[in-house]
Amino acid sequence: MVKVGIIGATGYTGVELLRLLLKHPDVSVQVVTSRTEIGRRLDALFPTLRGHTDLVFTDPDSPELLDCDLVFFATPHNVAMRSVPKLLEAGVRVVDLSADYRLQDPELWSQWYGEPHTSPDLCASAVYGLPEVSRAAIVDANLVACPGCYPTAVQLGFLPLLRAGAVELQPLIASCASGVSGAGRQGKIPSLLTEASESFKAYGVAGHRHLPEIEQGLAHLAGAPVRLTFVPHLVPMSRGILATLFAQLKNDTTDCQGLFEAYYADETFVDVLPAGEQPDTRYVRGSNRCQLSVTVPQDRSTVVVTAAIDNLTRGASGQAVQAMNIMLGLPEVRGLELISVTP
């Protein structure tokens, strides 16, 4: 059994990690930390875990972390970058679900996060954990930076088009929508049911922190700089992201459906839907799958891609487990073959 720890498990990505890891056949969760809940049983905070674990939250500075083979950070940004170096030094591999190592350029990170990066040297060496793009590098990585939720959906959607050079590099447009869990488990007024229900709105239009991450990823895929217009929206639901992507085809006769099906033929966790069907966040809830659809409306030159993921599973904790499986040489699907609950 591989010994794993979770730092900062009081949020939604933390409890999602626990849901997956507590039933993972090759893993034993040894230590779960929280600065605010030390000594409390996990299942007292998260009653869904009753009967599934007797673990208790421990101090984030707990030495037990150093005995783990692998540690997950399920923290807000600005935490991992302070603790990761010490763990790596101790030989502990790290999967960071936060934003701290997603940007390779620590200067760019500082611009968007408003503070200096405290372990800038690691930014370039961290492996960006989007398995469909960097599977080989993940195998030997000591530090994996899990992609953000929007970046996962947007990159998986644009990937076949950019790799094939099928679309112009601008304008690229991503009109995305996320459930409220994207705002975290924090008592913020805009996330109240009374505020977020019967509501649909854009936010972060002038600039969202996922923009530089997505542009970095798309540039990597395209082999050239790209400029994306990224508009996230808030949907009155708990989980799920849909990315609706628009690009200009270089050639109107491109067989986009064929291109997507071929590109993802061997990917278990990317599901290209039959032509004419649309992904729905509900179909991937609690699942690590990304559902994709590609359409060229009215046979004109604008191609529309829709990509649905669960922001907490494929957009965070599921993808983190997928990365862990790769790092450990396990089958990639281990512990992730769950059927979504419906309705």
Next chain:
Amino acid sequence: MVKVGIIGATGYTGVELLRLLLKHPDVSVQVVTSRTEIGRRLDALFPTLRGHTDLVFTDPDSPELLDCDLVFFATPHNVAMRSVPKLLEAGVRVVDLSADYRLQDPELWSQWYGEPHTSPDLCASAVYGLPEVSRAAIVDANLVACPGCYPTAVQLGFLPLLRAGAVELQPLIASCASGVSGAGRQGKIPSLLTEASESFKAYGVAGHRHLPEIEQGLAHLAGAPVRLTFVPHLVPMSRGILATLFAQLKNDTTDCQGLFEAYYADETFVDVLPAGEQPDTRYVRGSNRCQLSVTVPQDRSTVVVTAAIDNLTRGASGQAVQAMNIMLGLPEVRGLELISVTP
């Protein structure tokens, strides 16, 4: 008191019309028809009307309709086009909330609705009832075709940019989202709470019936043909539409905020938000207002407009009452000065 009738008031636009008209100080609702509910009290079908009316549904062929000054059609498409000619002949003015007279070209209508138009001669003479565009024509109109819900939001959002010639005519992109009431008050499985909640998805990507209507309107505004990529989505809420629009600025230094504020300075029912604020469908619920915001993210060349309306009020029945007020020479806001219920 102006005598009005409502044909087909068992749906959501019907009950929304009743909500507005029963409290309208200059109007008396004389007759309300339904083919399926003849003889039933309105408030038995719609308990929100208890205490506000004693009206009973009557037969759609009821002669009382001919005594009305003005009749609303709150029917599915394909009904008004059969009955409007007779009413007009009898001197009754008509406000049609359905799709029957929105397209000026009856051939185009037939393509999208899959059947011949039965009163094609009226298509060109019907006045398209978007007050901010055709207020003058509405004054004397005998037949007003109320814009669809998506077309209202999309046109109001693009209007200042197109009139000013500030953007390229392609690509124009509208990524829109609607509450479930847009699908009507019908027992369809996809509209069940169990199917539509915790769900966000695109639909009609390959072609939606509102596309030709929007393109007709945008071409009129631009003075040239336009091609729009229009992707509607379904949001787990009852009411509201948000249109998120993308266009390429001809000149990156255009003062879009100033342009919008100036353009709509005198429009009561269009509310350009202060720079940096975003409209929310919740802020216009039950209101006839359209809230607008315009942003040029990262000061690049793609301009983003967001437009929020209530699909049943500004997108249907409220706009119909606004048109009626204009037709009757009443203040445009009469009966429409409601404050949205929040939360």
Next chain:
Amino acid sequence: MVKVGIIGATGYTGVELLRLLLKHPDVSVQVVTSRTEIGRRLDALFPTLRGHTDLVFTDPDSPELLDCDLVFFATPHNVAMRSVPKLLEAGVRVVDLSADYRLQDPELWSQWYGEPHTSPDLCASAVYGLPEVSRAAIVDANLVACPGCYPTAVQLGFLPLLRAGAVELQPLIASCASGVSGAGRQGKIPSLLTEASESFKAYGVAGHRHLPEIEQGLAHLAGAPVRLTFVPHLVPMSRGILATLFAQLKNDTTDCQGLFEAYYADETFVDVLPAGEQPDTRYVRGSNRCQLSVTVPQDRSTVVVTAAIDNLTRGASGQAVQAMNIMLGLPEVRGLELISVTP
């Protein structure tokens, strides 16, 4: 125009009061206070008010309050009891939406609210503002204590049965459910959409602060002490309360439907539904009405009453306006004849 002020208008009962009072034909809102939002426009905090008011939040200690004819407290408990005495002294009449003067016994208040009452002398003289019970006393009241939301529904539901002596005084059971707005506009984790949606649960079972208020009211109606088992639940919706009440009939042949219809025959804001129909919180959303239904299942001896109100309208701000109308000698329905928005 009567000059009114609102103290503490940043919460949900505050914005609901504004919705009603800004359109009330006989009232002018002069001053609206908030300790945290001084100087901010109301419509910046509540965008639904855009276009309806230019008011700005002022300091709660503002002397303008003393120029008002009537002041509403839309504050949490523990605020009004400190400021009301000074206002009354200045001749300003007060309608308190908070809990401070609902219990006639300040000792009992202290037990449930965990602190001494700071103006205990006023507790006994405050008029309990349930119009169907104490209309006459409200007319001349200087201080009206508006009933809580649950107490309004529960008392209106039991009222005809208790007045008629038709039921045993125990066991009386109230199984109630409220939308999330009952928890206020505060950033609490349990009120997040991510926590409160897809959730139904009881709370406060061992003891809820509305219990002594309801028991005080029921005892008054019954003319004898009563003991109620009161179990509130949280419903994943914004607004609305349904009280489901159970009592034991003294006589199985009591015509409960007739009793209810007769009792409330002259009450505009209490709507006894036809036998066999059930109230729905959705039917009274944003309305001041209470819908009631009474059933004796299987013709046994347990009578079931269901009472639906909007917790923010009839359960708070609407009832406060109703009380104000009575105090001012206005028609009771003035400013309250709104049709609920549906769907």
Next chain:
Amino acid sequence: MVKVGIIGATGYTGVELLRLLLKHPDVSVQVVTSRTEIGRRLDALFPTLRGHTDLVFTDPDSPELLDCDLVFFATPHNVAMRSVPKLLEAGVRVVDLSADYRLQDPELWSQWYGEPHTSPDLCASAVYGLPEVSRAAIVDANLVACPGCYPTAVQLGFLPLLRAGAVELQPLIASCASGVSGAGRQGKIPSLLTEASESFKAYGVAGHRHLPEIEQGLAHLAGAPVRLTFVPHLVPMSRGILATLFAQLKNDTTDCQGLFEAYYADETFVDVLPAGEQPDTRYVRGSNRCQLSVTVPQDRSTVVVTAAIDNLTRGASGQAVQAMNIMLGLPEVRGLELISVTP
């Protein structure tokens, strides 16, 4: 591998059974029938199953059913009673999720379902599949009638009190609430998101079909006839039932918490919460657990029990799998050790 079939898998209990059985290590789903979807892939109807099965719906009269070891009926009432005799004759064991064999008295069944029972002889011999009550009988049963969703929650809640003789047999009150999936996957207007959201209401107050089933079960537990007042409500959520139960203690000093903990000490799927905590439907979503809490408010004589289950899992398909495990001699939890997805 045990060969199982599912009859009528196009509804919500059907897809829930599939979610559980397709991952069950000891079972192979051989045949899934539907009268309306013959020849269609299951994952075309239920996209959550994409990647998990290649099964196709077959005709309900398919002879393959007779090759199964065990067949589930996930049909509306009135279907199983026509087909079960033939299957039993062929040596196929049956787990019926419908109402057809829940009442031991076929006359009573006819009264509530409005038609004669077509296999009345089986009613008395069918085993009522509530494992905590009739585990021993399930082991050898050929026909198990799975309890209804409300009856499961209500019986598990009253069970310790009735077995201990701790409460009076009347009045017994069950104020229950269910998510909309209880109404099935059918296009009914009241189940639309536009009708059921922002809504809470009682239904079936005068008489609900689960009443005789619950009374039969409670009488069995109590060893004497009981009369229950049962009021179900509809909650704006997809899944979940909460039963709030009220009874009169014979002795005010009964240690109810201790009684419940002792009674269910050995039951994996019944979780008595620590004193002071309340169950939430969200905590058991997609799980086979029933969460229970017991309180005696204000130390008076009315005891309040709250019981939460997922109506589709513990209230239907999960309990059916639990029964199957017992019938097959498997560990009772096999295939059911899932952690609920949260949020």
